[in-house]
Amino acid sequence: MPASSLILASASAVRAKLLADAGLRFEAVDSRVDEDAIKAGFAQSDKGHGDPENETDALALKLAEAKALAVSATNRQALVIGADQILSCEGKRYDKPKSMKEARANLLAFRGRPHILHSGVVLVAAGAAVWNLTARATLTMREFSEDFLDAYLEEAGERVMKSVGCYQLEGPGVQLFEKIEGDYFSILGLPLLPLLDELRRHGQAMP
Template sequence: MTATPLILASGSAVRQKLLAEAGLTFTAEDSRLDEDALKAGFAQGEAGDHASPEAETDALALRLAEAKAIAVSAKRQGALVIGADQILSCEGRRYDKPKSMAEARANLLAFRGRPHILHSGLVIVKDGAAIWNLTARATLTMRAFSEEFLDAYLDEAGERVMKSVGCYQLEGPGVQLFEKIEGDYFDILGLPMLPLLKELRRQGVLGS
């Protein structure tokens, strides 16, 4: 193993917990980038002329992850910087984290009885350049829950729902919203751990 500094370019408590529980030594630094501006500047077709809407969203998630990591890498010469981002799409529409409980309720009603996709982008940057990246998807289908159940769920979960783009945490009562989940657990949490750990071993940061 090398002494190469490892930095997570994220303020996400979930991502920090995943890395810490996997035994990694790292620091976390929020890039504080304007994600709305980055999304607005993302040009349609960047994933290819004939890319599907899903592939376009994959490309956007990766673009956001890379931008965050590059911003942190500019101040941390020689370090390996991990950037990650996640976008939710449902029937062709992209969703951001809700800004209010009312918006969270409206989003959950839009997801009700339908599948949605969580698109994750993951990148490692060193000295301002990406040296590795991947995208991953998970598909989750919510059951046709009643509005009474939804209101009870929101009362129990509280403002925690606004910390997640999907307005739920699977490790809590949010799991009751679902009837089917397809995808890796870590992909759902927004940090594909197994391929990341494999690459960190290849980079000599972790023992092989």
């Protein structure tokens, strides 16, 4: 049994901090699901016939649910939060960069263009999803110079590889942007306000 009846099925320090700062008592457990396998299976099943943005919402939700279900399997008496986020730019989906070289290439691809952060969040109880939500935020990067980009990457360092967009808005990454549309918490990877509203219904947040 977990120490808390509320579990975050994630190893994300950012999501854990958002919940902790909101005053919630919970345990964080890494789901260890194979995200690459889920994405590959999804790519085979969607076949590109639907709206790309809606498909990306569905994939974010599928990943979030898979994480929550995996943790719920061994913690059936707890309410489990699953969350995931995917970035799309002009119809192409991006994963977290695996190297600084890839991060630089991604940022150049985003430069001067809007990209969308698709967030999915799911609540699972006793092995079944009881609530879910998707949210989008649109962020437009400015036409920064390559000199600026090199300086940014040097300052931010390997932290950029922890974010699908290669930035943290609460740090120097905010200087990459000219326009941001969307909920701040969703940009960080967790649509917090609707989640808190649902947690209140389950007695896991202050009424």
